[in-house]
Amino acid sequence: MKRFRFIIKRLLSMIVIMFLVSFLVFVVLRMSDADPLTVMIGNNQSTPELRQALTEKYHLDDPVHIQYLRWIKGVLSGDFGTDYVDGQDVKGLVMSRLPITFGLVIMSSVIGSVIAVIMGVAAALRKGKPSDAAISGLMLVLSGAPSFLVSILILFFMTKYVPGYSFIGTYTNFGEFLQRIMIPSLIMALTFVAMLGRITRSNMINQLQSPYIATAAAKGLKQSNITYKHAFHNAVIPVITVAGYMIAGSIGSTVIVEQVFSLPGIGGLLISAIEENNFPIVQILVLFMLGAYLVMSFVIDILYTVLDPRVDLK
């Protein structure tokens, strides 16, 4: 019952945030000095008739809040509008770009989290030994390496030494899809390893030094049980929090690898839409990223209560 009320409360607040932010983005975009008409007309001959027709078609004369209501009504009924530059259906455009972005996010976060946790725990168990220094040092270097640089380096070496591997551009089947996202996912995973690995290590070390670990040892528990049942169980909660927000944040960082590897994902779409002042695409993508972020943090909160019996939902 308590959990149910918590979920309802959180969902309601998420909806309110989505409306507020989408409205803000909508208004701010229209406050910029970019004129939608100029964008739409582009290189065509600008005639008063064309301007009149477009203004009527897109209801550009209406007050901003009326325009917003019309747009949000469309979004809610599944119609994301048409884009300003090519007049294409925004929904189809976004949908065709989603698989790459989702693939990147899921693949990189799964690979990254698993490696990060393994490395973090391994380093913590060997605290102070050379192997710990090696793992920690590697994680430190990774956290300082900008992913665009790593991407370019890998691109450079791959083209030089593995000429047959094609990893750029569009895909036609699932195998090619995996081939496209594999390398970029690994690069994105490095960020996870750097951040999460260090958090895992420090949390594990913290827990392993707690007296209850010595108590568990005094009880006669096996070392593996002490490590996983007690120390890891307590150390994993902050790790999950950070992992959740990193996954949510990685939707944004797909932008970089998508650019470097010319992948058709929403990151590239967003950048070009911003450059072209293509408002309908910018609006929906910002809303989409916000939604993903909110959903992730919601999932983390629910996970908390599953993992930690002490947490009360409020």
Add this chain to the structure above:
Amino acid sequence: MSKEKDRQPFISVRDLKKYFCLDNYKLAKAKTRYIHAVDDVSFDIYKGEIFGIIGESGSGKSTIGRCVLKLIDVDSGEIYFDGKNITHVSRKEQQELRSRMQMVFQNPLASFDPKKTIRFSLEESAKVHKIKPEVYKARIKQLMEYIALPEDLLTRYPKDLSGGQLQRLAIARALMLEPDFILADEPVSALDVSVQAQILNLMLDLKEDKGQTILFISHDLNVVRHVCDRIAVVYLGAVMEMGTVEQVYNSVAHPYTQALISAKPKEHPLENKNHILLEGDIPNAVDIPEGCRFAGRCRYFKEGLCDNRTPKLKDIGNGHYVACHFPLGIDRSKTASDM
């Protein structure tokens, strides 16, 4: 005292040494530096007594405890438990030993896994040692009665309980396996004075009711005096003085113990006493001074001897040991308070 000489010691520690390495990975072939946490410590604990180890923080008293319990490996020396050398035992034997020695820590809240209920923490030790559920369920019931806490606390989490309740539960947890020996590492220093008394009385009850053998580590002279039968005073990882509570408190033989006792807060405002102020800090445990460890802070320091030769721990009568070149008079009960 003569009675004790006939008795077999239950736990014997001989020449225990534990050094902690300071430089884990060094680049040049520099001399590796060590923290001399425990240096040549020997003592006996008899069955059914509360043996106290007292010392300042950093004196290595906790390390001694952990070595005895085999929670950390010793570097050299021997530990005998119930007549058996347990310094180096196999994993299986160690597992068996675990059920015979348990421990209680300083911080009761931290010594419970924050995410497990109290019941889980109590039952876990029983499960590890394959005790039948009927047996341990009954034992928990008994123990909760013994420590005078309601059974519904068992379903709570550590953060819901007070320090005193948790420390009593920690003692109950230690008793779950009916151990022969309990290590109590500063069990009351994190508690309020009013609660301290409850825990100390519980420990004394354990000794009286069950004949429990306890190694009691503390820095609090009053507490040690209240509960212990015999005590060892450690300084920089070495025993300075050892004997019964009466011997150590009433006929102080080591200048360090004398200074410690004089630093103890007055029990009565009208009590007349002069503090012996120890100058300087406890030396660095990495570079142990030559000769007597206490020499640099000692009032009776004699150049050429104290900073040259390390005094051996020797018996000055009736099992009262002291490591000093110039032990104070055998009977200082009058003079000690006059000083």
